Amino acid sequence: MKDFFVAILMERIVINNGLYLFKPLTLLEGDYLEDNNLFIDTYENTYTDALNSYIGIDEKTEFFTFPISYNELCSMYNSKDKKEILRKHLDQVYNYVYIGKQNENFEIDLLQIPIDNLEVIQGEIEIEKEDEYEE
Secondary structure, three states: OOOOEEEEEEEEEEEEOOEEEEEEEEEEEEEEEOOOOEEEEOOOOEEEEOOOOOOOOOOOOEEEEEEEEHHHHHHHHOOOOHHHHHHHHHHHHOOEEEEEEEOOOOOEEEEEEEHHHHHHHHHHHHHHHHHHOOO
16 A cells, blocks of 8 residues: 555634634545645645644635654554544544644644643633632
8 A cells, every 4th residue: 555644634713813723623635745835635635734834824724734644653553454543543633622823933833732631721710710709
């Protein structure tokens, strides 16, 4: 089997000026053109990297992230079953929330927050709100 690449298709949602939420939509399969920082899927759709320095002025809302070769995924998940590998990889991606912040070079720094940590954050927010209204 010819090696191909897998990437995550993300939707960019503006939170504030220079701050974005990246919502994982699905996996892409295709070719990663590292020199051009592009991903071309099996349907010939072309995507730019979510961390692209022009993201602030780009009107597109869908980008790719985390390109990895299929062979690397086989090693990572210790399997050759394509369906199982892709499912496990997508499950892993959905375990995080992705926040992008534009830095001084107009590049996007991507923060991955484990979903499990959000419960802790939510609990802290609720405690602070309760304290706020105490008399």
